[in-house]
Amino acid sequence: MAENHPLQICFQNFQKVKNCVQTHLSNFIQRHSSPSLPSFTNQKEPFLSASPSLGKQNKDPTHQILLKGSSAAPVTKEELGRATWTFLHALAAQYPEEPTRQQKKDVKELMAILSRMYPCKECADHFKEVLRANPVQAGSHSEFSQWLCHVHNVVNRSLGKLVFPCERVDARWGKLDCEQRTCDVQGATKFW
Structure with missing residues (x-):
């Protein structure tokens, strides 16, 4: 059986870690919702609360945070x-x-x-x-x-x-x- 290229293995492992982190982040946000956190359903930025593909509200906090982050400045x-x-x-x-x-x-x-x-x-x-x-x-x-x-x-x-x-x-x-x-x-x- 041929061995995987080291980068392929790295990316596979990264995908696994990413999925776990994403799950835990979502769970953490749901458990620790706080009034001090910014609202992700700002009327000036309606795309933050709407799913672009479905045209309806997406209440997944991880999705909202990711969209919020992508609408801001580039990563520092x-x-x-x-x-x-x-x-x-x-x-x-x-x-x-x-x-x-x-x-x-x-x-x-x-x-x-x-x-x-x-x-x-x-x-x-x-x-x-x-x-x-x-x-x-x-x-x-x-x-x-x-x-x-x-x-x-x-x-x-x-x-x-x-x-x-x-x-x-x-x-x-x-x-x-x-x-x-x-x-x-x-x-x-x-x-x-």
């Missing part, structure tokens, strides 16, 4: 950074304690690709320097999570931000709560 460097760190920490949380050789290779390649193709050139160049000084450590879930936390703190220090106590990384970025282990990193679970 800070928003992109936060989203990237969220993705990477979610990936690390799902990373297996005993990864396969391919999983170790893929995660190292993912970091290298980010350092080359990240949409912010200044950020990508800085990440290359950080990777040179701190090569990826991905021998286990614990090792990868701690390495990523350390690297995130290196970046935070360079930006004058507070650092996160890495001994609390699993409490902050624990495994996603997905039914039937659908959020596991591909290859982490043997089904046969």
Whole structure:
């Protein structure tokens, strides 16, 4: 059986994580609706509350937030950074304690690709320097999570931000709560 290309595996895993995050975001918003949150049914922006394809109200808060975000300005460097760190920490949380050789290779390649193709050139160049000084450590879930936390703190220090106590990384970025282990990193679970 032919092996998947590392980018294909990455995109498949990203899709799984995206679906889990989307579900949890929707559940979180429904549970924590607050009057302090902005109204997404603004009369000046009727497209925020209407489904473009159905022409009727779409009450899905995730849909409304996504539409709200897409009607505003382009993504900022800070928003992109936060989203990237969220993705990477979610990936690390799902990373297996005993990864396969391919999983170790893929995660190292993912970091290298980010350092080359990240949409912010200044950020990508800085990440290359950080990777040179701190090569990826991905021998286990614990090792990868701690390495990523350390690297995130290196970046935070360079930006004058507070650092996160890495001994609390699993409490902050624990495994996603997905039914039937659908959020596991591909290859982490043997089904046969």
